[in-house]
Amino acid sequence: MSGNESNLTNVEAATAAIAMEPSDPISIMPSPSSKRLTSIDHTVPASPTLQSPSVRRNKSDGNLMAQDVKEARVKVIYTGGTIGMMRNDRHVLTPIPNALVRSIRKYPNIHDDEYAQLRFGASASMAPLVLPYVQDEPRRVLYQITEYTPLLDSSNMTMNDWARIANDIHQSYEFFDGFVVLHGTDTLSYTASALSFMLENLGKTVIITGSQIPIFETRTDGKDNFTSALIIAGNYIIPEVCIFFGHKLMRGNRTVKISSNSLDAFDSPNVPPLARIGINVNVDYRLIFRPCSIERFCVHLNLDENVGVLRLFPSISLSTFRAFLAPPMRGVVLQSFGSGNIPSNRKDLMDALKAAADRGVIIINCTQCPNGSVAAIYDTGKVLSDVGVIPGYDMTPEAALAKLAYVIGKEEWSLEVKKQMMQSNLRGELTSIIAPKMEDYDLVDAVARSLHLSSPQELDQLGATLFPAMINAAVVDGDLKKINNLKAYGADLSGSNHDHRTALHLACQLGNVEIVKHLLRNGVSVHTRDRYERTALLEAVSTDNHEIIQLLINCGAHLTGSSRAVGEQLCAAAARGSLLRLKSYQYAGADLSQPDPSGRTVLHLAALHGFPEVIQYVLPYMENVAAEDMLGLNALHYAKRGGDPAVVDLLKSVIS
Numbered sequence: 001m002s003g004n005e006s007n008l009t010n011v012e013a014a015t016a017a018i019a020m021e022p023s024d025p026i027s028i029m030p031s032p033s034s035k036r037l038t039s040i041d042h043t044v045p046a047s048p049t050l051q052s053p054s055v056r057r058n059k060s061d062g063n064l065m066a067q068d069v070k071e072a073r074v075k076v077i078y079t080g081g082t083i084g085m086m087r088n089d090r091h092v093l094t095p096i097p098n099a100l101v102r103s104i105r106k107y108p109n110i111h112d113d114e115y116a117q118l119r120f121g122a123s124a125s126m127a128p129l130v131l132p133y134v135q136d137e138p139r140r141v142l143y144q145i146t147e148y149t150p151l152l153d154s155s156n157m158t159m160n161d162w163a164r165i166a167n168d169i170h171q172s173y174e175f176f177d178g179f180v181v182l183h184g185t186d187t188l189s190y191t192a193s194a195l196s197f198m199l200e201n202l203g204k205t206v207i208i209t210g211s212q213i214p215i216f217e218t219r220t221d222g223k224d225n226f227t228s229a230l231i232i233a234g235n236y237i238i239p240e241v242c243i244f245f246g247h248k249l250m251r252g253n254r255t256v257k258i259s260s261n262s263l264d265a266f267d268s269p270n271v272p273p274l275a276r277i278g279i280n281v282n283v284d285y286r287l288i289f290r291p292c293s294i295e296r297f298c299v300h301l302n303l304d305e306n307v308g309v310l311r312l313f314p315s316i317s318l319s320t321f322r323a324f325l326a327p328p329m330r331g332v333v334l335q336s337f338g339s340g341n342i343p344s345n346r347k348d349l350m351d352a353l354k355a356a357a358d359r360g361v362i363i364i365n366c367t368q369c370p371n372g373s374v375a376a377i378y379d380t381g382k383v384l385s386d387v388g389v390i391p392g393y394d395m396t397p398e399a400a401l402a403k404l405a406y407v408i409g410k411e412e413w414s415l416e417v418k419k420q421m422m423q424s425n426l427r428g429e430l431t432s433i434i435a436p437k438m439e440d441y442d443l444v445d446a447v448a449r450s451l452h453l454s455s456p457q458e459l460d461q462l463g464a465t466l467f468p469a470m471i472n473a474a475v476v477d478g479d480l481k482k483i484n485n486l487k488a489y490g491a492d493l494s495g496s497n498h499d500h501r502t503a504l505h506l507a508c509q510l511g512n513v514e515i516v517k518h519l520l521r522n523g524v525s526v527h528t529r530d531r532y533e534r535t536a537l538l539e540a541v542s543t544d545n546h547e548i549i550q551l552l553i554n555c556g557a558h559l560t561g562s563s564r565a566v567g568e569q570l571c572a573a574a575a576r577g578s579l580l581r582l583k584s585y586q587y588a589g590a591d592l593s594q595p596d597p598s599g600r601t602v603l604h605l606a607a608l609h610g611f612p613e614v615i616q617y618v619l620p621y622m623e624n625v626a627a628e629d630m631l632g633l634n635a636l637h638y639a640k641r642g643g644d645p646a647v648v649d650l651l652k653s654v655i656s
């Protein structure tokens with residue numbers, strides 16, 4: 001898709017467009033990383049720009065075999081960690097290259113080989129892996145694993161590895177619905193925190209997980225963590241970098257590793273889990289932190305390594321303290337006592353802090369307590385702000401350190417802006433002010449009372465039914481005030497109705513630019529697909545609203561569905577002579593030279609139906625003006641059949 005070429009800077013992304021329809025040739029294309037011999041793609045790249053499957057009904061038992069089944073594509077980046085380790089002869093756990101995918105193909109509860117055979121035929125052994133059917137989840141998850149070389153124990157990972165993961169997500173962003181990173185647990189919270197900052201304007205789900213016991217062992221937490229992460233990444237739009245561990249989905253930059261041997265190895269002390277996995281998946285949508293600016297997804301890879309964590313202890317020596325703050329240090333997380341206190345009677349330490357802050361070192365005050373926040377309620381804490389130390393509120397040391405590396409690495413920001421950013425809530429990593437009490441669920445409560453409903457589940461269900469309907473009514477009325485009121489009542493503006501349509505779908509269909517902007521600024525996802533696989537972008541294309549198309553594209557929206565289906569739509573528009581529709585698709589990122597399933601292009605159809613202005617417009621965008629369809633006919637042949645002499649002459653000038 002030409003409109004997306006800026007993102008397709010590597011072979012992997014470009015080859016990811018290979019269709020996975022059963023009729024498509026399936027081949028293994030080298031990824032740029034594998035070219036450098038540093039990673040191996042174990043399957044053909046998957047792409048959400050592909051058609052849903054046409055797998056058939058099983059003749060023997062009559063069961064539905066993937067026909068009409070919706071699919072989601074998840075990219076798995078396997079970096080190492082216990083999850084893929086095996087014990088060597090000395091009983092020491094080490095990661096084994098190429099073992100994970102080989103084993104997974106044999107596990108029927110992680111890979112549905114029957115579905116894969118039906119879907120990908122003879123090439124199934126190299127095709128994407130397929131998660132078996134999951135009750136109550138709408139999509140079959142197809143996943144592609146990219147294995148890094150070497151596989152790392154996470155204790156050996158560095159900031160360069162964070163950049164590599166961020167870059168790989170960036171390169172394949174448009175080809176997948178969600179991302180899972182398999183990672184060692186020891187430094188997982190650091191990686192999650194760093195990625196949460198590096199992935200800017202993230203619109204898709206990224207889940208990092210691993211395990212305490214290798215996935216190859218009979219008793220393992222790896223299978224559950226991995227499959228749950230895949231299910232959530234494929235079926236839920238939670239535009240955050242999350243950690244899945246021990247039945248909980250947590251905001252990554254709020255987590256800490258709390259146990260080296262418990263299977264509940266992670267906790268999110270200051271923010272409840274975003275989702276809990278029991279018999280059902282329960283997502284708390286009100287907790288989700290959404291990007292609220294109209295900007296496209298991008299990555300910031302420049303991190304400053306001159307950062308550190310200094311944990312205070314009674315009687316710390318001045319020389320230790322000074323040495324830590326000395327150049328080249330540029331950012332320090334000062335882990336203070338309790339609610340942010342340091343020994344205020346230690347003038348020597350205060351002077352050293354002030355000298356460092358005056359030199360431009362950003363010093364951020366975080367508590368040593370696993371729970372709670374720093375607050376200037378004691379004199380011993382207040383003195384810190386007097387010497388230029390910034391409050392880190394309730395940030396974990398991991399998040400504060402990663403944020404310092406990110407913020408200091410933003411060379412375009414002044415020192416003042418950097419300090420401001422450290423105190424601002426960029427990705428849900430800190431709570432600086434107590435949120436004003438929401439009139440949360442008042443409205444729902446009132447209705448519930450009149451209906452005699454009382455259980456939390458009934459209230460949730462009522463909210464999920466009432467709010468989307470009421471928001472949609474406000475969208476139809478074009479009533480921004482009403483939309484805001486509903487939000488104040490606790491409505492999730494990203495909520496969808498029974499057709500999985502959001503208010504954004506409707507606003508795009510109605511062409512209300514103001515409401516579209518408002519919804520985007522309130523974090524409504526551009527990636528939600530309704531029951532019929534339509535995105536908000538497709539609604540804007542269908543109504544030829546170019547301003548809205550541009551807004552959505554600026555927010556990271558892209559075309560989904562098979563590229564050949566897009567070709568079909570383009571040909572239909574050309575046959576009608578609709579230059580407007582062709583432009584709509586083009587602005588939405590479509591490649592105007594994309595053929596339909598019979599190999600015909602817009603040029604063929606415009607030639608046949610005699611639309612010279614369409615031909616003039618599309619000519620510069622055609623990859624091959626003489627492209628032939630499946631019958632071996634090019635656009636000139638079609639023009640001759642169409643019989644318009646002007647069109648024939650026009651095409652003769654470009655096709656010999």
Ligand SMILES: NC(=O)C[C@H](N)C(=O)O
Nearest residue numbers: 081082153154184185186
């Ligand atoms: N459970 C684990 O994954 C621990 C391992 N040492 C790692 O962090 O890679």
